[in-house]
Amino acid sequence: MKRAIYPGSFDPATFGHIDMIERSAQIVDELVVAVLINSAKNPLFSVQERVSMLEEITGHIPNIRITSFNGLLIDYAREADASIIVRGLRAVTDFEYELQIAQTNRIVNSRIDTVFLTTSLEYAYLSSTIVKEVASYGGDISHFVPEQLIDRIYAKYS
Ligand code: ADP
Numbered sequence: 757m758k759r760a761i762y763p764g765s766f767d768p769a770t771f772g773h774i775d776m777i778e779r780s781a782q783i784v785d786e787l788v789v790a791v792l793i794n795s796a797k798n799p800l801f802s803v804q805e806r807v808s809m810l811e812e813i814t815g816h817i818p819n820i821r822i823t824s825f826n827g828l829l830i831d832y833a834r835e836a837d838a839s840i841i842v843r844g845l846r847a848v849t850d851f852e853y854e855l856q857i858a859q860t861n862r863i864v865n866s867r868i869d870t871v872f873l874t875t876s877l878e879y880a881y882l883s884s885t886i887v888k889e890v891a892s893y894g895g896d897i898s899h900f901v902p903e904q905l906i907d908r909i910y911a912k913y914s
Pocket of ligand 1: 765766772773843880881
């Protein structure tokens with residue numbers, strides 16, 4: 757049983773995240789999408805809201821589970837019995853940080869490997885930060901997030 761963890765803030769989830777989830781789920785037997793509980797980041801959505809939004813927009817994928825976690829990812833991966841961590845790479849700017857984290861995690865636990873998927877070109881520019889920026893000015897976010905999430909995102913700025 758090959759189980760992977762795809763961790764992130766998902767504040768909110770975007771088409772880029774969904775693309776990553778769909779592609780990773782095809783590679784492994786089970787994909788655990790794990791929302792990071794990180795109060796320091798001052799998120800727009802609560803962890804509960806992010807988990808339920810992810811559940812709604814990934815209902816079509818059978819072999820995934822949405823969870824949340826606190827503390828170190830590498831510890832959570834071991835607890836969840838996952839041997840793979842999935843991360844996405846959009847640009848060179850992602851690479852330096854991700855490389856450092858992946859190498860650190862491998863020193864802490866050499867049985868867990870990080871696998872990187874390169875972004876699909878159509879979502880290379882897309883981040884949760886961009887979505888929030890555009891939504892905060894009332895701009896059109898329909899190219900960035902699934903329809904079910906649009907009103908919930910605008911509501912945070914009304
Ligand atoms: P974090 O705060 O951990 O970076 P995010 O929710 O921003 O959380 O991202 C979670 C993961 O999804 C990261 O590995 C990030 O690189 C990846 N990701 C985000 N947006 C995209 C995208 N448009 N294409 C590919 N990967 C993406």
